Amino acid sequence: MHRNQCIGIVGCGNMGFALADRLFLCGFTVVMGSRYPDKRNGTQYEIVSIVECIRRSPIIFIAIHPEHYIDSLVSHIEHEPLLFNEKILIDLSNQTCKKLNLNDSSNAEQLQTAIPNAFVVKAFNNISSFAMESTTAGESRNIFVASDHSTAKDKIITLAREMNFGSFDVGSLRAARHLENDTQSLFPEWQIPIIVTLVVLSIWLIYTLCMEYVSTHTTSWNQLFLNIANKTLCTSAITMLAIVYMPSNLACIFQLAYGTRELQFPIWLDRWLLRRKQFGILTFAIALSHSIMTLILMTPAYYSTWFHHVEIIISTIQNQTRFVVESGLMTAKGELASLLGILTQLCMTILAVTSIPAVGNLLNWREWRFIQSKLGIVTLLLAIGHVVAMALPRWIAVGVAKAFYNLGLLCLYFPLLTLLLKFMFWLPCFSRRLHRIRRGENTKKPIQPKQIA
Ligand SMILES: Cc1cc2nc3c(=O)[nH]c(=O)nc-3n(C[C@H](O)[C@H](O)[C@H](O)COP(=O)(O)OP(=O)(O)OC[C@H]3O[C@@H](n4cnc5c(N)ncnc54)[C@H](O)[C@@H]3O)c2cc1C
Numbered sequence: 001m002h003r004n005q006c007i008g009i010v011g012c013g014n015m016g017f018a019l020a021d022r023l024f025l026c027g028f029t030v031v032m033g034s035r036y037p038d039k040r041n042g043t044q045y046e047i048v049s050i051v052e053c054i055r056r057s058p059i060i061f062i063a064i065h066p067e068h069y070i071d072s073l074v075s076h077i078e079h080e081p082l083l084f085n086e087k088i089l090i091d092l093s094n095q096t097c098k099k100l101n102l103n104d105s106s107n108a109e110q111l112q113t114a115i116p117n118a119f120v121v122k123a124f125n126n127i128s129s130f131a132m133e134s135t136t137a138g139e140s141r142n143i144f145v146a147s148d149h150s151t152a153k154d155k156i157i158t159l160a161r162e163m164n165f166g167s168f169d170v171g172s173l174r175a176a177r178h179l180e181n182d183t184q185s186l187f188p189e190w191q192i193p194i195i196v197t198l199v200v201l202s203i204w205l206i207y208t209l210c211m212e213y214v215s216t217h218t219t220s221w222n223q224l225f226l227n228i229a230n231k232t233l234c235t236s237a238i239t240m241l242a243i244v245y246m247p248s249n250l251a252c253i254f255q256l257a258y259g260t261r262e263l264q265f266p267i268w269l270d271r272w273l274l275r276r277k278q279f280g281i282l283t284f285a286i287a288l289s290h291s292i293m294t295l296i297l298m299t300p301a302y303y304s305t306w307f308h309h310v311e312i313i314i315s316t317i318q319n320q321t322r323f324v325v326e327s328g329l330m331t332a333k334g335e336l337a338s339l340l341g342i343l344t345q346l347c348m349t350i351l352a353v354t355s356i357p358a359v360g361n362l363l364n365w366r367e368w369r370f371i372q373s374k375l376g377i378v379t380l381l382l383a384i385g386h387v388v389a390m391a392l393p394r395w396i397a398v399g400v401a402k403a404f405y406n407l408g409l410l411c412l413y414f415p416l417l418t419l420l421l422k423f424m425f426w427l428p429c430f431s432r433r434l435h436r437i438r439r440g441e442n443t444k445k446p447i448q449p450k451q452i453a
């Protein structure tokens with residue numbers, strides 16, 4: 001793009017001036033359009049009337065609120081029908097008060113309908129005026145560009161890159177419905193995973209409190225903040241890990257039942273499948289908290305069965321007192337359970353690191369799937385091993401009936417089911433059929449209409 005080309009900005013507000021500064025620093029000539037150009041004088045930019053600004057610029061940023069599009073832009077067509085002819089109008093607006101229904105037209109589409117001879121491009125709406133002016137703002141610097149006019153869209157993608165932003169083609173102007181809504185939402189993909197995590201944590205907290213303080217009265221309230229919290233965290237971590245790996249099993253069950261990949265999954269399963277990254281990262285955070293808490297508590301006082309007992313022998317022979325103290329080393333159970341816990345945490349860290357886009361981009365599709373899917377299952381297996389290693393002697397000691405509702409076994413039912421289904425769908429009888437379905441084959445014969453006798 002020619003740097004001496006004049007770029008127009010309609011609107012002398014926060015965004016208008018932020019854009020002007022950025023364009024100026026990148027070497028472009030800027031002309032700004034205002035309702036009151038005389039009042040706006042005294043800035044370093046040339047400020048003219050809105051009509052004059054549009055006449056002089058082939059590319060114009062519309063930095064005014066969408067409710068003013070009609071009176072400040074569209075109304076000028078009446079006096080000058082060719083004012084917007086072949087001009088590229090960059091719509092920056094967002095939905096302000098209500099979220100757009102995806103069947104409703106976006107601001108950008110309405111602008112295109114109102115000015116059909118212009119090329120409307122949706123872009124820059126996700127960048128704040130603060131980020132536009134600053135080089136250190138931490139928010140995203142990627143711009144999503146949508147338009148029904150491919151040449152205009154390409155020009156704006158190039159312009160955004162020349163303004164030092166990453167820019168991406170996101171399709172036709174209809175994509176503006178998504179883009180305008182996006183800035184309205186606060187962590188939309190995280191809401192369900194956070195609620196589910198809180199529910200899981202609450203269930204395990206209530207169960208642990210009941211077992212420790214109501215049923216057995218063995219624990220002091222002093223131990224509420226680390227010891228009891230740790231029991232809640234570890235059981236929640238393994239439950240959450242199973243929540244991450246269960247939905248692909250359900251996807252297999254639905255696909256086998258449908259016999260085709262053409263039928264849609266129920267909406268709840270679709271959402272579950274799409275939120276696995278968020279579930280995974282929350283799982284990692286909970287498991288890491290458990291590991292850290294455990295390292296603080298790792299003493300015979302808290303985990304007596306993990307350490308050899310310290311014996312103090314008081315001998316009264318020859319009227320002398322003698323202390324023999326053993327070195328409190330860990331038992332095999334303690335060492336094995338710790339090792340398996342550490343390995344689980346290590347694998348989960350690899351999963352978390354590869355979920356960072358910059359790292360994920362270094363892997364090809366097969367490598368990424370291998371880590372996320374296969375190493376993920378190994379992580380679940382290690383977590384189960386960690387629990388079994390520490391709890392098996394306890395289950396044997398208390399007997400089958402009591403072990404049934406023991407915390408260690410209770411938190412394993414869901415992960416074991418997840419793992420069992422995973423292995424089951426790897427069996428050739430299922431995996432071959434699933435493979436055929438995923439290649440587009442219809443494995444169920446269509447029902448023949450009844451022959452009329
Ligand atoms: C710390 C951590 C970080 C994570 N980060 C990420 C991340 O960045 N991104 C991410 O996606 N996940 C992430 N996860 C979640 C999880 O690791 C991945 O989703 C993983 O690919 C799930 O493996 P899977 O074998 O259960 O399912 P998949 O490998 O997805 O699928 C197994 C089979 O199920 C079927 N299936 C799955 N989804 C669909 C679908 N939508 N439609 C039709 N069939 C389907 C397919 O046939 C597929 O072959 C993370 C997990 C953890 C613990």
Ligand SMILES: NC(=O)c1ccc[n+]([C@@H]2O[C@H](COP(=O)([O-])OP(=O)(O)OC[C@H]3O[C@@H](n4cnc5c(N)ncnc54)[C@H](OP(=O)(O)O)[C@@H]3O)[C@@H](O)[C@H]2O)c1
Pocket residue numbers: 010011012013014015016033034035036040062063064065066068071072092093094124125126127128129130
């Ligand atoms: N601010 C941001 O961080 C940001 C980020 C992304 C997108 N956006 C979008 O950019 C657009 C502008 O936002 P902004 O924050 O710059 O708004 P703003 O500070 O309120 O400025 C809007 C400007 O519009 C002009 N305008 C034209 N016709 C108008 C009318 N009839 N009534 C009132 N003002 C009129 C005014 O300039 P004159 O008085 O000189 O005519 C005014 O300064 C909005 O669509 C917004 O959604 C803003």
Ligand code: HEM
Pocket residue numbers: 227230231234235237238241287288290291294295303337338341342343344345348383386387390391407408409411
């Ligand atoms: C550094 C790594 C880890 C260490 C040292 C460790 C250690 C421990 C300890 C000492 C306990 C006993 C807690 C108690 O009874 O109060 C425990 C329990 C448990 N841990 Fe870990 N852990 C680690 C990582 C993990 C991870 C990553 C997970 C799961 C994803 C996990 C899942 C569990 C579960 C489910 C229990 C409960 C078992 C039971 O009560 O029988 N641990 N762990």
